[in-house]
Amino acid sequence: MQPMPDYALSVCEQLKALTASGALQVDSAQMDVAKSLDRVLAGLKRRRPAAKSSALGWLFAAKKKSADGIKGLYIHGSVGRGKTMLMDMFFAMAPCRKKRRAHFHEFMADVHNRIAAHRLKLKNGETTQADPMPPVAAALYDEAELLCFDEFTVTDIADAMILSRLFSELFARGCVLVATSNVEPDNLYMDGLNRGLFLPFVALLKQHVDVVTLGSPTDYRMEKLSSQPVYLVPINEHNDMAMDASWTQALHGRKAQPLDIPMKGRHIHVPLAVDRMARFSFADLCDKPLGAVDFLAIAERFDTVFVDHIPLLGPEKRNQIKRFIILVDTFYDHAVRLYISAAAMPEELLLQRRGTEGFEFDRTASRLFEMRSAEYLALHHEKRAAE
Template structure:
């Protein structure tokens, strides 16, 4: 791993520099968040030498109390206000080698994989520790004392039930959390099954992070789109013809074939694939029993995804809507090039906005616009956008 440089700049100074250069517009709300991120940078830099002051301290570390954590930051606000950009600037400057930046769905998929692996060890007699959460938290904390999560959201009951115990262990081990979200902590997992069991996590979160709203009046993603022909609406023979033409052109005439992605004793069926390019119908992705871990596996295997026949989404399609939101999050976070045919433009796909899906679909709409913009498409597939 490359040595961590001694950064002279702060997030707020970088914002000022980009504003003066004309690559960003001056935004007081973003600058306010930047100053709070600078506070965390200062705290991280101050803590670093204290942990290495004594070699004997490392030898007897397990006999001492857990290290005191640094108060993190939870930034919430509407889509496209610059939350991700600010967190990425902070992450690049963070003066620690042990840091991890991930989409929250991706992190939780990793957690569940680690829990599964621990239970297999218990089953095979390789460990006597029945509770998998403490050893999994120990592994995570050893690998990253700074955790940065983009789009912190909780929709899965399995995630909701484990978060309080997991983060109690992580915070006790001195982990610092930086998170972005569309909703404030009190609105996480609204109306979720057994939400009362989730609420202790909200209280725990507020103890360990400063909650800040990013109220910028501008959505910086909108307005970038030049309406490249990668999102076709409405559905019909013409949309099908254009999708087929793009598929053939990008596939360069190579024969397509079905493939399978192995997933812990099962497989994800990919009905049509050419090299690093795959094609699905909406039904094959969002009406099937797939989740975040499956969509992440698809995003890691392919660079370009075609989705045919995205329908209008309503109350009768709640599960499909949830999967579609998670799917677009996974594709966007891996900077997958998306080609889609849909019943309507993104802002009209969800016919009734209410509950968790209503809040989260605003992010999906913004990302669908972003994914058809020149800025997004000009970045090589598989690389994350800086915006």
């Protein structure tokens, strides 16, 4: 996105400046959402800095909304409408000393790690607090009074079952949540197992955020598309040879070998790797019981990934579909350059669009398109140069 003008004091002002300069098109739907983001900014500016809490502060935290309680924001709408751009502007301007922006899956992996660490302390006699949620929430809030989630989505039952208790604790402490999503809150975890146990979180969420729709008629990501030879269709001998040729060219004479990434008492097997480049098949990544934390480890270890033979995804591959959605989200967030051979173009891979899964795959298809754009590849190169 364009750099923020020094004189911009609000998301609305930055949006107006960028449209006036011709860097962006005038979009009334984006301006409406910008006004809502500015409301949150105004509340954060009024809030006094929180006093530093003691190590046992969670024991005495008041279980009620603070007097300066600020309602967050939940922005939903179709892919490519500018949600991430507006979040970029908002997060850069947010005056909080402690703020955190994360992909939801990455955040929840952190939460699960903290819960596991607390339970280990309990087992070792280092704490007598049986319930891990209050101290975990207290630690999270101590690190960030503002949480921003890009592309909020819930697909994992382990996440779904703890969200209500986790955010009850966070909101009670005054945490402000701003999130973007492809789906409205009532459609989160739509087809999930034991969804009835998740619904209290939806009710809680709507109490603590204003829900707004970004209904821009234009998909700006499609306007940016400048195809690169990194997505090959269909799966055939010719394209297998093309993938091999791209892989050989990227190797620059180096020899790739199998590699195992250690992962908490197990490992993630990488069939071929050299330096920060890896090659997998779709089956290696999505037929195996891998999750967000595994894909995050791959994205942090490699900046270029080849994935061969992505098949058409029918209803019998529901687990693989979920893994593929998380995989693409994670690689996109970490500017991983992705080479793919697939049975169809991204928007045609999913054979049946149903409920939340269909909405989420629309985002996946959009990201696969954007990951071929010159802009995305420039981000990839910037990331490599910074490392």
